[in-house]
Amino acid sequence: MTILSHRTATSSFWCLCVLGGVAGALLLNGYYAFVIGQIALLAIAGIGLNVLIGLSGQFSFGHAAFYAIGAYAVAICTSRGWLPFWLAWPLGVTLAVGVGALLALPALRVKGPYLAMVTIAFGLIAEQTLVEAESLTGGQSGILQIPPLSVLGLALGDRAMAIVAILVAALVMTAYNLLYANGWGQAMRAVRDSENAAASIGISPTLTRVVAFMISAGCCALAGGLSAPLNSFVTPQSFGLNFSILLVLSVVIGGAGSRLGPVMGATVIGLLPELLSSFEAYRILGYAALVLLVLWLAPRGIAGAISRAAPDHAAPVNAEAFSSLLPRRHRDALSGCGIGIRFGGVRAIDNLDIVVPAGTVTALIGPNGAGKSTVINILGGFYRSDDGERLIGEQVLPPGRPWLSARAGIARTYQTSALFDSMSVEDNVLLAMRKGHLGKLYGGALNRAAADVRHARALLKTCGFAGATSTCAGDLPHVDRRLVEIARALATDPDILLLDEPAAGLSRTEKRALGDLLREIAGAGIGIGLVEHDMGLVMGVSDRVAVLRTGVLIAQGSPAEIHADPLVREAYLGERRIGGQAATVPKNGEPCLGTYALHAGYGAVDVLHGIDIEVRPGEAVALLGANGAGKSTLMRVLSGLMTPRSGHLRFDGLQIGALDTRSRVCQGLVLVPEGRQIFPELSVYDNLRLGSYSQPKGAAARMASILERLPRLATMLDRQAGLLSGGEQQMLAIGRALMSCPRMLLLDEPSLGLSPQMTSDLFDLLKLLRDEGMAMLVVDQMADLAVNLSSRAYILREGRISATGASADIISDKSLEASYFGNGA
Amino acid sequence: MDILPALLTGLALGSIYGLIALGFHITASVCGAVNFAQGSSAMLGAVLVWMMVEAGWPTPIAIGAAIIACGVYGLIVERAAIRPFLARKSEAWLMATVALGLVCDNAMMLVFGAEPRSLASPLAQASIKAGDVDLGIYPLHLLIPLVMLTLAAGIDLFRRRTLHGVAMLAVAQNRDAAAIMGIPVGRVIAAAFGLSSALAGIAGMLVAPLSHVESSMGVVLGLKAFAVAILGGLGSAWGIVSAALLFGLVEALVTLGIGSGYTQIVTFLLVIVVLAVRPDGLLGRAQVRKV
Amino acid sequence: MAILVSRRSILSGLAVGAAAALSGCGQRADRIGIGLITALTAQSAKSGEAISRGLSIAIDEINANGGLLGRRLELIRRDDESNPGKGVIAARELLYKEGVAVLFGGLDTPVARAIVPIATSARTPFVVPWAAGTAITHNGTAPNYVFRVSAVDELVDKAMVAFARNNYGARRPGLILLNNPWGQSNEKGLKAALAATALPLAGSEKFEHSDVDVTPQLGRLRAAGADCLLMVATVGPSAQVVKSLDQMGWDVPIVSHWGPAGGRFSELAGPHANRVKFVQTYSFLGADSPAKTRILAALETKYPDIEGPQDVTPAVGVANAYDAMHLAGLAIRKAGSLDGEAVRRGFTRIGRYEGLIKTYDAPFAHGQDALNESDYIWAEFDRGHIVPLPVKAV
Secondary structure: OHHHHHHHHHHHHHHHHHHHHHHHHHHOOHHHHHHHHHHHHHHHHHHHHHHHHHHOOOOOOOOHHHHHHHHHHHHHHHHOOOOOHHHHHHHHHHHHHHHHHHHHHHHHOOOHHHHHHHHHHHHHHHHHHHHHOHHHHOHHHOEEOOOOOEEOOEEOOHHHHHHHHHHHHHHHHHHHHHHHHOHHHHHHHHHHHOHHHHHHOOOOHHHHHHHHHHHHHHHHHHHHHHHHHHHOEEOHHHHOHHHHHHHHHHHHHHOOOOOOHHHHHHHHHHHHHHHHHHHHHHHHHHHHHHHHHHHHHOOOHHHHHHOOOOOOOOOOOOOOOHHHHOOOOOOOOEEEEEEEEEEOOEEEEEEEEEEEOOOOEEEEEOOOOOOHHHHHHHHOOOOOOOEEEEEEOOEEEOOOOHHHHHHHOEEEOOOOOOOOOOOEHHHHHHHHHOOOOOOOOOOOOOOOOHHHHHHHHHHHHHOOOOOOOOOEHHHOOHHHHHHHHHHHHHHOOOOEEEEEOOOOOOOHHHHHHHHHHHHHHHHOOOEEEEEOOOHHHHHHHOOEEEEEEOOEEEEEEOHHHHHHOHHHHHHHHOOOOOOOOOOOOOOOOOOOEEEEEEEEEEOOEEEEEEEEEEEOOOOEEEEEOOOOOOHHHHHHHHHOOOOOOEEEEEEOOEEOOOOOHHHHHHHOEEEEOOOOOOOOOOEHHHHHHHHOOOOOOOHHHHHHHHHHHOHHHHOOOOOEHHHOOHHHHHHHHHHHHHOOOOOEEEEEOOOOOOOHHHHHHHHHHHHHHHHOOOEEEEEOOOHHHHHHHOOEEEEEEOOEEEEEEEHHHHHHOHHHHHHHHOOOO | OOHHHHHHHHHHHHHHHHHHHHHHHHHHHHHOOOOOOHHHHHHHHHHHHHHHHHOOOOHHHHHHHHHHHHHHHHHHHHHHHHHHHHHOOOOOHHHHHHHHHHHHHHHHHHHHOOOOEOOOOHHHOOOOEEOOEEOOOOHHHHHHHHHHHHHHHHHHHHHHHOHHHHHHHHHHHOHHHHHHOOOOHHHHHHHHHHHHHHHHHHHHHHHHHHOOEOOOOHHHHHHHHHHHHHHHOOOOHHHHHHHHHHHHHHHHHHHHHHOHHHHHHHHHHHHHHHHHHOOOOOOOOOOOOOO | OOOOOOHHHHHHHHHHHHHHHHHOOOOOOOEEEEEEEEOOOOOOHHHHHHHHHHHHHHHHHHHHOOOEOOEEEEEEEEEOOOOHHHHHHHHHHHHHHOOOOEEEEOOOHHHHHHHHHHHHHOOOOEEEOOOOOHHHHOOOOOOOOEEEOOOOHHHHHHHHHHHHHHHHOOOOEEEEEEOOHHHHHHHHHHHHHHHHOOOOOOEEEEEOOOOOOOHHHHHHHHHOOOOEEEEEOOHHHHHHHHHHHHHHOOOOOEEEOOHHHHOOHHHHHHHHHHHEEEEEOOOOOOOOOHHHHHHHHHHHHHOOOOOOHHHOOOHHHHHHHHHHHHHHHHHHHHHOOOOHHHHHHHHHOOOEEEOOOOEEEOOOOOOOEOOOHHHOEEEEEEOOEEEEOOHHHO
16 A cells, blocks of 8 residues: 555656646746756756766766767758658667767776766767868857757647657656666666675676666767757757766756656756846856755755655565575585685785585684685685686686676675665665576566565575665664675575675674574575684584685684694684783773773674773783774774774873874874784885874984884885885884884784794884883784783673783683684584 | 977976876875866966966065965865765765866956956067077976976975875875874875865966966866876876876877867877776776775 | 754755746836847957947937837846857747847857847847858848848958958968867858969968967968968967967968957967957047947946047947947837837838948848948057058958
């Protein structure tokens, strides 16, 4: 009932628009009929351009050229009597579509300002060509006295032509509405929202973009063809850059991507000159100012500002077993043989053999930076490996072109979940069900077949998604994003499902549900490749576990075997002991750094739930915990890079919650970030010098004393920092931090990706600093290193402090191991 | 015989585009956005110098004041048309800068008038003679490429030698890391836009004596400069300098060789072809694709 | 940016304001609308303003004498931005919405040509005070609603060739033309005029409005042995040609269409501005006449920036528009009504009228153009002022 009324309301609104336009054209004074005709033309071109800008997300400043192609085709053919209008018009549109496809080729290789330039250049070339091809186009003067439209030998007047324009606009609008909801339109939005995710459900981003280009070109030519008899003349000046900008403006002002937008935009842009006509010289000024105003106040355009969400009318479905949802068929295993890849000369993955058999869960684990995500990207076809090949069953998969891999049966999810944010949850799944087969351009809406919709909803429900399926994917909470992403991957009916850290950011109960879900999916015959940091989850659900360390497999086996493997234990916990346990700092001092009831998170995800930490002057404190526990988030909050949701931050007796990063650095609270984040293209000297940006006084003397301490850096001051080894970069990062006269260092994963020798050198340095009285808070995956360096430690687990105490006690505490390897194992 | 002056003039004009294009480079490398209506800043430079000279100010002071005013205009552009949109992670700065440029052009038309005016310079009155041979160019024609090269080198030096310059590079390479060094990222971005507009203003006042001052003079300058910036690669200052000289030469040679009707067609076709082959410009570095 | 009011309410406020502004339009019966479509912004704004001034002075005179048919005249201006598309929309607005009795307009030939069919189908006389394109009045319509008080390209082109031959003994002229519709249509006319006099053509070069440097084009002409340049370009670009000649050190005479007269040509072109001789229909610095004295006085009173005859630039715009308005007034008087067809016939029945440019005698009885070759004068810049050349030239 509600569905009906909403749909009826929408279509009756459009009927009213068309009828109103026609009535206006018939009844109002002849001038307004003409203006209405012009608005209709602008709307036609705008709707077409909206396919490109709104659906496919590409800006073009050259579409006036397509308009010109349509107009000139009609003008030339009809004024010379070569072809009647009704043949010349489609000819122009065909021509424009062809040229559009041609332009799409260079345009696809470029983005942002580069794309803008390609389209601008195209528009200028087209305009100049019209001027130079004088014998055909009439050159600068253009073609005048184009015969009016005639139907059955009757010449149409202004009013009749305006009505034709309105009817064509209505047709184009209908076509746009079809496209908006069907496979192609959704695929365009999908490619705009996330090119990678679109490729992973079998959609070719290139093809989709070319088609968007062709459609928009065709629509502009359609409008252009009509404009020729309506205006009765064409000149090259009418189709310059200004007109292209006007077209884009009409889309942006109206609201890119919305159905109503271009019509709104065309109406505003078409009527504005009427309102401003008596302002003469101030007119353009007012016009530009209005555009700025709309951009400031209504980022989603006028249509976006007044749109309301459609009511939800999802018919409830029940969860089913995957075995009944997924077709019963033979599923193949995925295997990678001898895979290797280099990034900028560094071997990231070396001669890796891995098999993901059907019907099982195969986990790939390893410390940060081991290359797990790279393996997933190679297996999914997103990276071209330098060596080796991928097989699904017996069939070799072509490298690159991930959409082909997706169609061959490899589905995947992403570390940061990549949904099509502007589409509804249901459409996300419905689109994936097409597996890249998008159907006809004028095909019906994706959600037209009731069976498809039921299937999509059942999949979502079975994956554990309990919310409304009409919700916009961008508005989902974090857990639901994960679930929808899995449902979407399953919708392609894959042989293999690759999951990249699906549990990141989930709570313990949510993780447990996820584990059950994975087992069910494997039970239905699909092979799962799982990359995950949460050891509890991995150990609980996996049939086999492979351990990766710096691009090499160091162990494979059942979860129990892996848990017992000393190599694996070392890779995670470390076995080295560095002498000189830190002296305990007396408790009575005023804390140097304190956080109280700190809450923080990203978007919909809560990461930290009430953190209380204190670091006393001269004290080294370790912050331990598995990946995803919230350590780096805490570091970002402390340094000021991230604003906490709530809570207090104190440093040296000062409230620093409201201070920005710069002021915190000036106070002496300095972060050595995860991944070092030195400036790769600057010299070592400049990197160090930047450290003193906030404390330029005495920088030279400071640098000399720091270099004394880091003799290796002193020999390579002029070297580009990006060329340094990992250990040298870490030294540089610390040296850089020391340059800003810190009173306390925040060290985030200093040992990440370093060789054992480098690591021990590094910690020797840190120990030295500690003994000199520098306060520090250390996060390190190598728990033993951090514990040895510190006098006290906190264990962070799922965003909460789960244990705290003297470092010596913590290291022998069971809870540390539990936090790394999970409870159950 | 007419080839030499045509080529030298081509280099001079190319350098004008190059100066404006360097402005695109500076902001694009720091924050990824550019002022699409950079031509307006060039116009502003020329018009302001004209107005101040007309009001009786000594020329050097007028030039200095105009450059500062252009820099301030750049700050306004950043505040009004860039920052609000970057904060929303929207690409609408593209349209916003175009609109702001229109506002600037038309406001100046109301202040300055629609008529072109002349900005005379002693450097563009007597052509240079080498012995008895008239080279057919003015000293200004030689000065312009010099100014561009000097400024390009100066910017390069500033960014490599001074702390604030290095900070600018740091923001371009890693915004978060720059912030934890205590570098005020927002102010660096604003400064980049100020500098960028000042460069365009210098270009405007350099080209004015060769042509004339007009409120609409910036449009074509800005467009060609943008083509140069894209051709050379937004990320590479020296790529832009080479592209500027190349663009100027090609313009002059095409006009000389096959007539001016084809100049635009050839030069902009060149841009498309280069981008089809090298999507990041002649000397631009390819972006790593992230999954 | 502090937003105190919600976006939605601001936008709806804008929409309401727009609707209110739209509803305020309408026609009034106590006045006769005189429409003008011309460039009020961009490069040609100064010329558009000159036309406005010519019309305004004439309208003031007519209104001071009791108006026409007992009603006052009112000038309604619209900007065409030199763009035919904008011109057409504005023409429809003035013809259908404002219901003007006579439509003036067309600074640029393409705009004027685009308006011709619209004015014709609205059966309203269209009077052109500037655009010189031959095809504007020779447009193949019957009855022809288009009248012109201005130069005609075809005739100007012939006059330019004759002037070059007679004054400079040109044997091998070269063409230097602005790459716009005006330049392109004159290219045809000049080539035809050269062919008619059997003069060889050294070459024909075009340049863009925005070109800072015209030396490559001029270099080609010099290499081809041109001994005189025939130029068709607007003020700024014309000045660019003179400057580029200076730069090249090429001393060659330039015979030009009336483009340079449009603004501060001598300021822009520098010391050698007087190298250019150009055609005019009228100069306020010529011989005195009662009409001239009267109009100058009126201009000085109405426009504070005019202090003497040298400030009336471009003079042709003022003079053509002034005469055209009075001729249109006579036509309406003859017609006795505002019916378009009657006014059109009124134009053809105008008898004698002592105007500013000349004394007209049945100007539209035999054609649509009131001015011809014998009305053209030649002029040059002298210390910033347009002064007519001695008559021997033509």
